[in-house]
Amino acid sequence: MDLDKKDKSYRETVSRISKVNLRQNNMEVSEGYEIDHIFPVSYGELLNLPPHVIADINNLQIITKEENSKKSNKCDSIPLFIQQYMLGITKEELDRRNSMRKEKGIEIAKSKGVYIGRVHGSLETIEKFISKPKNKKAIELLKEGKLKKVEISRIVGVHVNTITKLTKTIKDNNL
DSSP, X not given: OOHHHHHHHHHHHHHHHHHHHHHXXXXXXXXXXXXXXXXXXXXXXXXXXXXXXXXXXXXEEEEEHHHHHHHTTOOSOOOHHHHHHHHTOOHHHHHHXXXXXXXXXXXXXXXXXXXXXXXXXXXXXXXXXXHSHHHHHHHHHHHHTOSOHHHHHHHHTSXXXXXXXXXXXXXXXXO
């Protein structure tokens, strides 16, 4: 495939994917407006970025034909998701790095005696757990069986996980 055909094929693919992305996001291009790629298609092609990256909804904007013709092939900044793609950084990698930094911070805090964590043996008894006023009210609502857990948590003012824990406690202890 010669260079002109390859260039045309890349642009056509980006254009097709861009239009699909706009349709999926319920966006329309009105008369006198055009789809513009914030990070230009030509740059994407030069950097061998896959067409779906350049056609991503976060890289699209709808501007007037006049604005688009003045813009030509300029790019003031590279959108963050394209930077991350170019660097090969995925969300999972960022999450893993953040988790490692957090663990290291906890280790440092522990060594300084600042971070203690949960005291061993601090679990409350079942009786103490179900005797709390909010939990008593939640148990009553659970036994009625008319409301969802989320609704009960809003009414009582406790987290939905507490309602789940109460449900399990009721079931396990035949309350």
